Amino acid sequence: MAGNAWRSTVSRVVGAMKSQASHPRTFSRGLQTVTLIPGDGIGPEISTAVMKIFEAAKAPIQWEERNVTAIKGPGGKWMIPTEAKDSMDKSKIGLKGPLKTPIAAGHPSMNLLLRKTFDLYANVRPCVSIEGYKTPYTDVDLVTIRENTEGEYSGIEHVIVDGVVQSIKLITEEASQRIAEYAFEYARNNQRASVTAVHKANIMRMSDGLFLRKCREVAENFKDIKFTEMYLDTVCLNMVQDPTQFDVLVMPNLYGDILSDLCAGLIGGLGVTPSGNIGANGVAIFESVHGTAPDIAGKDLANPTALLLSAVMMLRHMGLHGQAKKIETACFDTIRDKKVLTKDLGGNSKCSEFTGEICRRVQDME
């Protein structure tokens, strides 16, 4: 009896300690290990660029390079190599370059495999207009948070009879709660004023209705953040007319896919957009979302901005705001100056020259 009481106290304390571990950690001293997955195509060169810039900024990061390929594990299930998984489980933070998915390879896409392995349930994409890279839209400053595990991408499809196909969209209470909580916590931790739930509950009454209900419930616990809800089509309509009215957007999988790419298009495309995936158990993998660009791989022409901004997002997640700001400012200043730009940004410098310029600016800021 006394033993039981003692055991329950211990488990409560351990539980409290474990929950603290899931919050972003602050590192005041010591090196933090980050698992680096260079990826394919231009992946290795942009990863090298990011490592160089971090070195110039004297960021307390120790990189652990790992490669991910799909291997067949015991029982016939596809999985990533054990060294990669172990490294990520230990370090909890990852930075990933673009991975290619060969068609008809027999295994699911690498991104999907990573998502399943680490239960990466939230995809976060902050979209901020880059001064110096002109698009028709200025002053964009919003964040899209997309539920990444279920919804329309559950992959459950059947042919009912010949010529009739049904795809199943799955919405669960648990996942909706989890993503809503993450969205509000993100808003609070990053001083954002409002969270908007994007849905289509007028048509998909039960599924999006459930998602919306969960968001409303979670909003009750975060009274300091304004909560609004808006239909997907209204968001699209208003987004292309006036994107400044949006702050943090939270939504299920498909809408998130479309809207996050729409917002990336507003600021200049996938080549300059950072992205982060948050998983259960405190794992976070930051990545560049563009393709592997095999046509320019190895030619020193790639633009490392997307991976660099994702790495900056990673620093912020770890609490290293000062370092993050320094590197981000150096990057934006370089782009704004327009003297040394890679081809896709409108210049004709090499990747190494662009990287060198950013390193120089970072060092000048010391």
Add this chain to the structure above:
Amino acid sequence: MMQVLYYAYLLLKAACNTLADSFLPLINLCSLPPPAKYGGRHTVTLIPGDGIGPELLTHVRELFRFCCVPVDFEIVSIDSKSTSDDDMNNAITAIRRNGVALKGNIETNHNLPPSHISRNNILRTSLDLYANVIHCQTLPGVRTRHRDVDIIIIRENTEGEYSSLEHENVPGVVECLKIITRKKSLRIAEYAFNAARQNGRRRVTAVHKANIMKLGDGLFLQCCKEVAAGYPEITFDSMIVDNTTMQLVSKPQQFDVMVMPNLYGSVISNVCAGLVGGPGLVPGANYGKDYAVFETATRNTGKSIANKNIANPTATLLASCLMLDHLRLHGYASMIRKAILATVSETRLHTADLGGQGTTSEVVQSVMREIESKGPRTSEQI
């Protein structure tokens, strides 16, 4: 004798269809408009809807009376707050009787239980209005970030994600079914290519997500490819929906005609409407084999601006012109359309959604004045 009559009827129908194919601009190809009864006047069902619908449709009636358009409106109200189906059944019967309708958007209160399906959706599926056609064009005098946008969006209107088939097998786990059928995909693809051919368009783009929804969107894409084979003069390509939205906000001029399933249609049509100036400018049409319903492209209720005289009537007025074209009253349609476009190009008459301070009634008055100065007959002069 009966057989002879039947064959004669079939021949007449085929002849009319061919005639319809030859000169109707961007109008439903297979349906005949109902013949004008009662002294050459058409009867059209009018569903006011909620929000800004009633006031804007009143302006349409005012304008038609002013121009002596031979159309009488049969007004059928649908109370969005009631849960009974009587209103809906009345409206559907009225549209079946008249063949053509002009409507405002009916609000869906999504705090009601899930069995209460969207009224707009019920209308579309009961009448099998399978094609939603939206033509987004940059209008002169409206300042937008992108110039020279001219996209025709053809959206499958009855199946896909809007099938309203949902269930909760286990508490806390909801499944929503998205249905794609070969028959409806072929039908909408056929419509799209036919419309492209008739309007001299060179390229049709299918929008999909077949890399993820391999069976569902894969079937849709395959149907489009099959239909494309029968139209060799038209280029057919496909694009994944997220890439499409990215391309639309950076380079919308690359698109010509786009065909897609229901949900992507909602997203793309709203993005395109936003690109050319907003929800107040773009009309939309829903065509079925036997019926046609006209409304605004983005289907907004506009609750927050209702009854304040600040809503932009352009979309609703242009939708009524599409309706007149459908009824073969081309003279009236082009007269009213020209007047609307002349009014829209005047910046001082722009309503709040276009950044101006004009009122709805000012816009409508201006359209009437424009018609008066150009048109042959108005009710004042008779």
